[in-house]
Amino acid sequence: MITLHDVYVFAGLVFVAIAALSARDASNPRRFGNALFWGLIAVSFLFGSWLGDIANGILALALAALGGFRLLGVGVYTRDGEAERVASAYYRGDMLFLPALLIPVTAMLGTVVLKNIIVGGAPLIEPKQATVISLALGVAIAWVAASLWLREQPVVALQEGRRLMDAIGWASVLPQMLASLGAVFAVAGVGRIVGELAANTIPLGTPFATVVAYCLGMAVFTIVMGNAFAAFPVMTAAIGLPLVVHRFHGDPAIMAAIGMLSGFCGTLVTPMAANFNIVPTALLGLDRNAVIRTQWPTALLLLFCNTLLMYFLVFRFGTHHT
Numbered sequence: 001m002i003t004l005h006d007v008y009v010f011a012g013l014v015f016v017a018i019a020a021l022s023a024r025d026a027s028n029p030r031r032f033g034n035a036l037f038w039g040l041i042a043v044s045f046l047f048g049s050w051l052g053d054i055a056n057g058i059l060a061l062a063l064a065a066l067g068g069f070r071l072l073g074v075g076v077y078t079r080d081g082e083a084e085r086v087a088s089a090y091y092r093g094d095m096l097f098l099p100a101l102l103i104p105v106t107a108m109l110g111t112v113v114l115k116n117i118i119v120g121g122a123p124l125i126e127p128k129q130a131t132v133i134s135l136a137l138g139v140a141i142a143w144v145a146a147s148l149w150l151r152e153q154p155v156v157a158l159q160e161g162r163r164l165m166d167a168i169g170w171a172s173v174l175p176q177m178l179a180s181l182g183a184v185f186a187v188a189g190v191g192r193i194v195g196e197l198a199a200n201t202i203p204l205g206t207p208f209a210t211v212v213a214y215c216l217g218m219a220v221f222t223i224v225m226g227n228a229f230a231a232f233p234v235m236t237a238a239i240g241l242p243l244v245v246h247r248f249h250g251d252p253a254i255m256a257a258i259g260m261l262s263g264f265c266g267t268l269v270t271p272m273a274a275n276f277n278i279v280p281t282a283l284l285g286l287d288r289n290a291v292i293r294t295q296w297p298t299a300l301l302l303l304f305c306n307t308l309l310m311y312f313l314v315f316r317f318g319t320h321h322t
Helices: 004-023 031-051 053-068 082-112 127-150 154-188 190-201 207-225 228-247 252-267 279-284 290-314
Strands: none
Touching: 004 031, 004 127, 004 154, 031 053, 031 154, 053 154, 082 127, 127 154, 154 190, 154 228, 154 279, 190 207, 190 228, 207 228, 207 252, 207 290, 228 252, 252 290, 279 290
């Protein structure tokens, strides 16, 4: 059976290769910082389950130090046969997107089909992790397909992956870090404290007020923490479960889905979501806040619509009656 651990091993080996290629890049004055950074991420994927909480915490602090003290750099990425590559791209045109499209197609089929396949009396893939495993399978299939179709060595994909990862740098791990921070906040009881503050300062005696507080809180916490996944456990523990679900008997699935969408509205307007709002502008040479200035009207409109959707749907399909 293919399990989530196998996906971690696959990802870890990819980062091992990226770390090794970084160490060999003499054009990068900070190549060893890059190699150490990606190597530590490889260690977390390959051995994180056995390192223990303290060792994993030290590893996370080391990653933060490498990024915070600007010990990561960017090399010079050149390849032979540039003219041939450009000619090949013009010849294939939009067909070049086919390998990339294999990834979502495989993820969708795997989620729907593969989890139901039984081999030797056991599921082919771990049913609870069907989507993540299928996504990893899609990446592997697309990698092989692109290498065969374009007649390139597999290491070319790793080199291009390293180029992108070096361009993004420390921001590539920010979503995972912030999601972990949300889990830490939830365990520490931050949600309970936020709930008490909200109850003492905001009139939450009606379903509508509770929905507004939850959706707005998801957006605000996402702005502060940079990631809706980090905001979700805090706001759900503070307002979502105790008030929307338990007091007013709202549907928890609808609450969670629209609550996350409300959090993503905050993602559109915060520089803390560096991988979404800061990195693209850096790669394109734009003003740092160009993306946020473009997105904030959409974010406000979506937050307004999400709030109304939750109010009209979450109680309709729950047991609450107005």
